[in-house]
Amino acid sequence: MAGLSERKQRILALIIESYISTGEPVGSKTLSATMGNSVSSATIRNDMADLVELGFLMQPHTSAGRIPSQSGYRYYVDNLMAKYELGTDEQERIKTWLQSYSGEPDQLLEKAGSILSELTNCVAISSSPSDSEATIKRVELVPLSSKTAMVVLLASSGILKSMVVRTDSEITVEVAEVFYNIMQSYFLGNSVADIDIAFIQTLVASLGDKVFVMSPLLCGVADLCTSVKSTDLHFNGQSNILNHPELSIDAFELMDFLHREAPTKALLSSHKKPLTVAIGEENAFKELRNTSTIFSKYSVGDKDSGSIGIIGPTRLDYARLIPSIKYLAGVIGTLLTETLE
Amino acid sequence: MAGLSERKQRILALIIESYISTGEPVGSKTLSATMGNSVSSATIRNDMADLVELGFLMQPHTSAGRIPSQSGYRYYVDNLMAKYELGTDEQERIKTWLQSYSGEPDQLLEKAGSILSELTNCVAISSSPSDSEATIKRVELVPLSSKTAMVVLLASSGILKSMVVRTDSEITVEVAEVFYNIMQSYFLGNSVADIDIAFIQTLVASLGDKVFVMSPLLCGVADLCTSVKSTDLHFNGQSNILNHPELSIDAFELMDFLHREAPTKALLSSHKKPLTVAIGEENAFKELRNTSTIFSKYSVGDKDSGSIGIIGPTRLDYARLIPSIKYLAGVIGTLLTETLE
DNA sequence: CGTTAGCACTTAAAGCATCTGAGTGCTAAC
DNA sequence: GTTAGCACTCAGATGCTTTAAGTGCTAACG
Numbered sequence: 161m162a163g164l165s166e167r168k169q170r171i172l173a174l175i176i177e178s179y180i181s182t183g184e185p186v187g188s189k190t191l192s193a194t195m196g197n198s199v200s201s202a203t204i205r206n207d208m209a210d211l212v213e214l215g216f217l218m219q220p221h222t223s224a225g226r227i228p229s230q231s232g233y234r235y236y237v238d239n240l241m242a243k244y245e246l247g248t249d250e251q252e253r254i255k256t257w258l259q260s261y262s263g264e265p266d267q268l269l270e271k272a273g274s275i276l277s278e279l280t281n282c283v284a285i286s287s288s289p290s291d292s293e294a295t296i297k298r299v300e301l302v303p304l305s306s307k308t309a310m311v312v313l314l315a316s317s318g319i320l321k322s323m324v325v326r327t328d329s330e331i332t333v334e335v336a337e338v339f340y341n342i343m344q345s346y347f348l349g350n351s352v353a354d355i356d357i358a359f360i361q362t363l364v365a366s367l368g369d370k371v372f373v374m375s376p377l378l379c380g381v382a383d384l385c386t387s388v389k390s391t392d393l394h395f396n397g398q399s400n401i402l403n404h405p406e407l408s409i410d411a412f413e414l415m416d417f418l419h420r421e422a423p424t425k426a427l428l429s430s431h432k433k434p435l436t437v438a439i440g441e442e443n444a445f446k447e448l449r450n451t452s453t454i455f456s457k458y459s460v461g462d463k464d465s466g467s468i469g470i471i472g473p474t475r476l477d478y479a480r481l482i483p484s485i486k487y488l489a490g491v492i493g494t495l496l497t498e499t500l501e
Numbered sequence: 502m503a504g505l506s507e508r509k510q511r512i513l514a515l516i517i518e519s520y521i522s523t524g525e526p527v528g529s530k531t532l533s534a535t536m537g538n539s540v541s542s543a544t545i546r547n548d549m550a551d552l553v554e555l556g557f558l559m560q561p562h563t564s565a566g567r568i569p570s571q572s573g574y575r576y577y578v579d580n581l582m583a584k585y586e587l588g589t590d591e592q593e594r595i596k597t598w599l600q601s602y603s604g605e606p607d608q609l610l611e612k613a614g615s616i617l618s619e620l621t622n623c624v625a626i627s628s629s630p631s632d633s634e635a636t637i638k639r640v641e642l643v644p645l646s647s648k649t650a651m652v653v654l655l656a657s658s659g660i661l662k663s664m665v666v667r668t669d670s671e672i673t674v675e676v677a678e679v680f681y682n683i684m685q686s687y688f689l690g691n692s693v694a695d696i697d698i699a700f701i702q703t704l705v706a707s708l709g710d711k712v713f714v715m716s717p718l719l720c721g722v723a724d725l726c727t728s729v730k731s732t733d734l735h736f737n738g739q740s741n742i743l744n745h746p747e748l749s750i751d752a753f754e755l756m757d758f759l760h761r762e763a764p765t766k767a768l769l770s771s772h773k774k775p776l777t778v779a780i781g782e783e784n785a786f787k788e789l790r791n792t793s794t795i796f797s798k799y800s801v802g803d804k805d806s807g808s809i810g811i812i813g814p815t816r817l818d819y820a821r822l823i824p825s826i827k828y829l830a831g832v833i834g835t836l837l838t839e840t841l842e
Numbered sequence: 843c844g845t846t847a848g849c850a851c852t853t854a855a856a857g858c859a860t861c862t863g864a865g866t867g868c869t870a871a872c
Numbered sequence: 873g874t875t876a877g878c879a880c881t882c883a884g885a886t887g888c889t890t891t892a893a894g895t896g897c898t899a900a901c902g
Contacts, residue, residue, distance in 0.1 A: 187865055200875050205866070223865050223882045264664065300643045304655055310663070314645050322651070322663055323605060326840065398739065399756035411752075415740035499667065528894055541846050546895070564853040564894050 185225030277397025282472030291317035456489035526566030618738025623813030632658035797830035
């Protein structure tokens with residue numbers, strides 16, 4: 161990998177940085193000038209030709225300058241790019257923006273996403289905290305009317321979910337008692353992953369005439385367990401897709417892809433490293449072949465919990481954005497952890 | 502308004518319908534053919550010229566056919582368009598799609614919006630039920646841990662909201678008792694509109710040393726009252742903006758407008774009639790001047806509660822879409838009312 | 843009188859040739 | 873290994889012509 165001479169590295173970095181900021185192909189003459197004419201344009205042309213040979217640069221056509229290829233970006237991100245540190249002022253700005261957060265994780269992510277999309281001019285996507293290994297910490301039944309009640313579930317991961325349940329017969333004090341007993345014996349302390357419809361069905365079978373009241377309630381609890389495992393997505397700045405000519409060519413395809421949600425969820429939960437940068441074809445989904453994605457996990461407590469990041473053109477200011485996203489994910493993790501008593 | 506001869510009306514209707522389905526300007530010769538050559542193209546040309554004079558038609562340029570103007574569409578919607586009735590099969594399809602709804606209004610609207618956007622190829626927008634005249638029917642405090650609790654508020658309109666509240670000191674049984682007493686005396690039965698921060702502050706002042714525990718709890722209740730009054734928006738099929746050339750020209754502006762939410766909320770709640778069709782410039786917001794909007798209110802119980810509808814190009818199949826949206830809003834209202842015991 | 847045929851006129855869009863300029867690759871000299 | 877010099881390439885801009893769709897107007901028709 162280190163087969164590149166000092167000068168070629170410098171040339172590659174300068175081309176990428178110039179192209180990132182202007183979007184225009186870079187020619188040998190211009191480049192020679194920005195390097196203070198320390199090397200002639202002819203020399204640079206030779207080096208450029210080699211870099212094309214190596215696959216780091218491309219030319220849109222013979223008489224245009226060079227633009228980075230996807231592996232060019234990759235080499236840049238891995239080897240050349242300055243490891244930028246966020247200025248303390250920018251850190252402060254992000255922190256204070258997020259500080260005003262009320263306790264609802266979704267609200268925090270919505271805000272973080274909106275900051276991120278404005279900061280990056282890209283589509284920001286985040287997934288709400290989820291934890292399939294969570295156990296059931298607490299279940300409450302809040303009667304609302306004679307035949308409706310709210311079921312509240314608190315998971316060990318701090319995730320709280322609730323829903324309204326309707327039953328066909330009255331929810332008496334006795335019913336509530338039976339409900340709490342069932343919770344105590346079969347639910348509390350168990351993993352949310354173990355509670356599914358099959359489990360509920362075997363359970364319900366032994367309830368005799370209470371079946372019709374209890375069944376909806378227990379199904380409700382099962383639904384909540386499912387939703388603790390699953391992640392919700394937040395999108396921000398979708399209109400930014402149209403800001404980037406590279407993306408707006410098949411903007412429809414891309415937006416459609418994002419809104420299908422299932423693959424997007426997979427995208428957010430699939431990446432293994434704390435921070436993943438996927439450039440162009442490196443993305444698992446073919447709809448993203450023209451994009452770069454940067455996603456960072458955030459942790460609640462000491463467990464990875466969700467992700468936040470961006471989808472943008474391959475022409476991204478990686479050096480600036482990667483630290484920003486990393487920092488943002490850190491703040492989110494801290495804030496969510498604080499809430500978890 | 503009836504100044505149009507039978508034939509001119511027919512010509513106008515045919516031009517509009519042809520343009521709606523093909524998007525191409527309509528010429529006199531083609532039109533004469535579709536009318537079975539019962540009138541010659543020259544005659545149609547004369548009538549067309551009159552219709553341009555009257556402002557119902559436009560020509561993109563001299564040598565092109567005619568396209569409907571905004572007032573042409575308006576005349577069509579008001580006078581010419583066949584009052585289409587939804588086929589029972591389509592009605593059934595919509596109903597069964599929505600039937601599988603669990604009891605959460607947001608989920609229902611999300612589903613309805615996705616149906617609508619697919620049905621219309623437009624952006625579907627809906628607002629969740631809200632009622633600023635609602636009164637507080639019930640408030641519950643669900644302790645979660647020593648210092649956190651969930652506050653649940655049920656409004657007379659059937660809207661249920663909840664949130665998690667953190668306090669600095671322990672939420673004891675005694676605290677809960679005080680809380681319920683305060684609810685009983687100052688909150689239950691009152692209008693959600695009356696509960697605001699100022700009210701909470703005067704109330705809190707008289708609480709002595711309980712201030713620090715109660716204040717967050719009461720503020721939570723006030724927040725919930727606010728959220729009962731306010732509406733949430735649901736968007737579906739946003740990528741459809743890019744399906745319509747007329748819209749995609751300033752797609753960015755439009756998407757940006759929609760995501761600003763405040764004006765969009767105003768749009769959804771401002772229309773007075775049960776079903777409103779606004780064509781082009783008829784829209785209150787300048788960002789919508791190139792669009793047509795069709796929105797229908799739905800009622801929960803016997804009160805108008807929220808709206809659902811679409812934003813699309815002015816070239817919309819009004820005859821088909823208006824009944825669909827009307828029907829969909831009806832089903833939503835019915836389903837939501839059923840849930841309200 | 844309304845309707846129709848005929849024809850000259852208009853115009854956007856497509857096709858085509860030309861020109862321009864940025865940038866290259868190669869060769870030969872340093 | 874580096875550089876100057878120069879012929880070459882090609883996208884994009886410019887301007888011209890052609891094409892085809894559709895019009896408006898006039899004069900004739902029933």
